[in-house]
Amino acid sequence: MTTSFACGRVPLIATALLALSLAAVLPLPARAQTVLITGANSGIGLEFAKQYAAKGWTVIATHRRAEPPRSLTELAARYRNVRIERLDVTRLDQARALALKLANVPIDVLINNAGVYNDRSRCRPDDEECPGDWSVESFGKLKFSLLDTIMAVNIKGPLIVSEAFYDNVKASTQKKIIAISSSNGTLTGEKSPRPGAIFYRMSKAALNREMQIVAASTRRDDVTVVMLNPGPTLTEHQEYLKGYPGMLTTPFTVRHMIETIGRVTIRDTGRFLRYDGATEPW
Numbered sequence: 001m002t003t004s005f006a007c008g009r010v011p012l013i014a015t016a017l018l019a020l021s022l023a024a025v026l027p028l029p030a031r032a033q034t035v036l037i038t039g040a041n042s043g044i045g046l047e048f049a050k051q052y053a054a055k056g057w058t059v060i061a062t063h064r065r066a067e068p069p070r071s072l073t074e075l076a077a078r079y080r081n082v083r084i085e086r087l088d089v090t091r092l093d094q095a096r097a098l099a100l101k102l103a104n105v106p107i108d109v110l111i112n113n114a115g116v117y118n119d120r121s122r123c124r125p126d127d128e129e130c131p132g133d134w135s136v137e138s139f140g141k142l143k144f145s146l147l148d149t150i151m152a153v154n155i156k157g158p159l160i161v162s163e164a165f166y167d168n169v170k171a172s173t174q175k176k177i178i179a180i181s182s183s184n185g186t187l188t189g190e191k192s193p194r195p196g197a198i199f200y201r202m203s204k205a206a207l208n209r210e211m212q213i214v215a216a217s218t219r220r221d222d223v224t225v226v227m228l229n230p231g232p233t234l235t236e237h238q239e240y241l242k243g244y245p246g247m248l249t250t251p252f253t254v255r256h257m258i259e260t261i262g263r264v265t266i267r268d269t270g271r272f273l274r275y276d277g278a279t280e281p282w
């Protein structure tokens with residue numbers, strides 16, 4: 001009895017020892033990479049969420065609406081790796097509350113995408129193809145309440161979000177903070193600056209400058225900060241520019257930006273790059 005018991009255990013013990021020694025030498029299964037995207041319910045942000053989800057990343061898709069937008073609930077129904085969270089980027093309290101909820105969740109890529117470029121106050125919230133009004137950003141017709149909104153979302157928002165989730169980024173493998181900027185922020189790239197879009201253009205110039213300084217501050221932690229220009233992208237809100245030469249499709253520009261994000265390293269920190277990785281003058 002004793003003998004047969006002992007004989008039966010030998011292979012068991014040997015298997016357990018083999019499993020233990022294999023576990024010691026084999027790498028652990030790779031953790032899924034995680035991306036947090038602001039303004040993920042439409043346009044470029046939504047396309048980032050779709051493409052990262054399809055690649056198997058854990059996607060924290062954030063929006064500012066009172067209720068989760070349909071574009072995101074549909075995406076989350078399709079991909080179990082999509083998590084929807086509320087985050088108005090101008091709200092420090094919301095950013096800190098979400099950071100607390102996500103404590104110990106490493107964020108490999110933090111994409112500051114949310115942005116406002118013109119006045120959508122006359123658009124119905126569900127009218128994605130409403131173009132918005134640019135006229136109130138022309139000298140002589142300036143609507144200063146829009147300036148406050150654009151500064152809060154495009155300049156203050158990325159600082160709030162980058163600071164709130166900095167520990168999550170530092171704890172990750174890739175350690176990347178991305179800011180979606182625009183060639184509209186250029187100071188040197190235009191021979192003769194055209195008038196118009198004052199608020200938006202100054203906001204992206206300020207975004208580039210602030211992110212350049214954030215990059216200088218985060219280099220010591222090996223955190224890469226890069227500003228990306230998606231190029232003229234035919235999002236839902238830009239459908240009215242369909243016939244305009246040089247417009248890019250949203251899947252195209254986002255696919256290239258994801259490739260560029262994958263390639264950048266700490267050596268690129270503080271740089272302003274086009275969607276395909278080329279240097280953008282500003």
Ligand SMILES: NC(=O)c1ccc[n+]([C@@H]2O[C@H](COP(=O)([O-])OP(=O)(O)OC[C@H]3O[C@@H](n4cnc5c(N)ncnc54)[C@H](OP(=O)(O)O)[C@@H]3O)[C@@H](O)[C@H]2O)c1
Pocket residue numbers: 038039040041042043044045063064065087088089090112113114115116117153180181182183229230231232233234235236237238
């Ligand atoms: N499309 C282009 O050609 C182009 C070119 C260069 C740069 N960009 C930049 O790319 C980014 C995305 O633009 P897009 O063209 O995709 O525009 P979009 O479709 O209008 O998307 C903007 C997103 O930002 C969100 N947002 C606005 N205010 C917010 C706030 N306070 N908190 C959180 N989210 C907020 C919007 O949410 P709601 O739906 O709730 O408003 C929306 O999800 C922007 O930074 C833009 O400046 C775009």
